[in-house]
Amino acid sequence: MATQIGKRYVCAKCGSEVIVTKAGAGALKCCGEDMQQKKQ
Numbered sequence: 001m002a003t004q005i006g007k008r009y010v011c012a013k014c015g016s017e018v019i020v021t022k023a024g025a026g027a028l029k030c031c032g033e034d035m036q037q038k039k040q
Helices: none
Strands: 008-010 017-019
Touching: none
Parallel strands: none
Antiparallel strands: 008 017
16 A cells, blocks of 8 residues: 555555655555554
């Protein structure tokens, strides 16, 4: 999964949200699981 600038991601377990400020080719993880892109 590649991250894109300005996209929001959310953790399904704890509800934490992040906004991507630097794009990359990695996966965002929280609570040991991949974060999912938030639908706007």
